[in-house]
Amino acid sequence: MKTRFHLFIAVLCAALLQQAAAVEIDALPLDSAVPGGVALVPTGGHAISAQYRNNRVLLAEHEGVQYAIVGIALNAKPGEHEITLRLADGGQTHRSFTVSDKKYVEQRLTITNERQVNPNTEDMTRINRESAQMNEAFASWDEGLQPxxxxxAPVEGVRSSSFGLRRFFNEQPRAPHSGMDIAAPExxxxxxxxxGVVRATGNYFFNGNTIILDHGHGLITLYCHMNTIDVSPGQRVESGEQIGEVGQTGRVTGPHLHWSINLNNTRVDPALFIQD
Ligand SMILES: [Zn+2]
Structure with missing residues (x-):
């Protein structure tokens, strides 16, 4: 009898865990299936997990419809893309969506500290260590949090540089702009x-004083170039709580917040998530 009861509890827990795979959300981000955008893909049912390019994808229920909310990489090729859904009965199925082309404009910046454009060997060791630390935080998947x-927007200010710009520092091509810049006084x-939960903090070579917040189910935000950091790793933060101050640490041309949003370990345009 005791064993049967335990079995019942185990099955109940498994069912609850499967339920937890999709979260109920009040509002969807904007649907923009372009490189650096977000695709809202109706699953047509109740999937328990979704995968895209080897990353787990956020599943959410909105007004009775389940969506896979897929972050599309800036380097994604226009055309048909596919996600894989795992179903409650153990089976799996696929859904496809079309990525349209988007041309991002160029931005040319002059950086006075030449090492921030062409780091030396010692800098590269530091940069590689720091990017491994940040990549680990970006890959976090926490089902206990409600995205x-x-x-x-995390700060009041002027949107000074938008997501996706093809960047040249001192006339040398570098990675495209993977966040939104908001200029504000130090x-x-x-x-x-x-x-969410603070997943990492640090003083990084390019990003300066940085915080990574985990909001659950692969939704992770990044705050860079801060003057001060008011939180520590592992700390739980509430919406609207102060986490730091605008600064100009790291590779910058003036005080601003660089804010980026990650879904399924992919940097996407924060403008798609801003409330009107
Ligand atoms: Zn930036």
């Missing part, structure tokens, strides 16, 4: 745009 897909408070 929010429409949020206020010391302007930065607020968590959604609740």
């Amino acid at each position: 929010v897909l429409r949020m206020k 010391g302007t408070p930065i607020f968590a745009p959604a609740g």
Whole structure:
């Protein structure tokens, strides 16, 4: 009898865990199936998990419809893309979506500290260590947190440089701009745009004083070039709580917040998540 009861509890827990695979959300991000954008793909049912390019994808229920909310990489090729859904009965199926082309404009910046454009060997050791640390945080998947897909910008200021710009530092091509820049005076408070857990903090070579917040189910936000960091790794933060101040640490041309949003370990355009 005791064993049967335990079996019943185990099955109940498994069912609850499967339920937890999709979260109920109040608002969807904007649907923009372009490189660096987000595709809202109706699953047509109740999948328990979704995968795209070897990363787990956020599954959410909105007004009775389940969607896979897929972050599309800036280097994605236009055309048909496919996600794999795992179903409650153990089977799997696929859904496809079309990625349209998007041309991002060029931006040319002059950096006075030449080492921030062409780092030396010692700098490269540091950069590689730091990017491994950040990549680990970006790959986090926490089902205990409730992601929010429409949020206020974390700081008041002027949007000075948008996502996806093809960048040249001192006339040399570098990685495209993977976030949104908001210019504000040094010391302007930065607020968590959604609740979550601090996954990492550090003073990084390019990003300066940085915070990575995990909002659950692969939704992760990044805050760079800060003057001060007011939180520590593992700390739980509420939406609207101050996490630091705007600064100009790392590779910058002036004080601003570089804010980036990650879904399924992919940098996507934060503008798609900002509340009107
Ligand atoms: Zn930036």
